[in-house]
Amino acid sequence: xxxxxxxxxxxxxxxxxxxxxxxxxxxxxxxxxxxxxxxxxxxxxxxxxxxxxxxxxxxxxxxxxxxxxxxxxxxxxxxxxxxxxxxxxxxxxxxxxxxxxxxxxxxxxxxxxxxxxxxxxxxxxx
Numbered sequence: 001x002x003x004x005x006x007x008x009x010x011x012x013x014x015x016x017x018x019x020x021x022x023x024x025x026x027x028x029x030x031x032x033x034x035x036x037x038x039x040x041x042x043x044x045x046x047x048x049x050x051x052x053x054x055x056x057x058x059x060x061x062x063x064x065x066x067x068x069x070x071x072x073x074x075x076x077x078x079x080x081x082x083x084x085x086x087x088x089x090x091x092x093x094x095x096x097x098x099x100x101x102x103x104x105x106x107x108x109x110x111x112x113x114x115x116x117x118x119x120x121x122x123x124x125x126x
Contacts, residue, residue: 033078033104038063038071040108043101046081051094080104 014023034040038060045059057068072095075081080101086092 030107033080035071035074038067039075040111042068042071042075043080043097043104043108046095046097047102047105051096053093053095056095075101 041060041063042056045056048059050056050059053068053072056072057063057065060068072081072083076083079098081095082098084094084096086094
């Protein structure tokens with residue numbers, strides 16, 4: 001995206017005149033939903049086909065069982081994921097992304113793109 005396109009798009013999102021209080025509230029709301037360092041990785045894992053608790057946990061290095069459980073519960077409460085329980089033996093629990101979560105996709109993809117560019121920039125500086 002060129003700088004001109006970015007400026008135009010920013011103008012569509014930001015109010016005119018700018019309302020810093022409203023913008024801060026919007027950023028706080030977004031950061032609340034994004035959560036800490038694990039939430040985006042969990043969303044990415046689920047969107048990459050990991051549906052069961054252990055599969056999600058194995059796909060994210062360093063996350064503890066307790067932290068994953070807590071994040072999944074909070075994400076379900078925020079309508080980002082859906083928890084489906086199949087009453088079989090043993091009980092099967094699967095997680096899937098919601099349409100609301102998918103609306104977050106463009107942000108996640110842009111963060112991945114930026115992160116790759118940042119890593120390359122830092123690597124080239126060495």
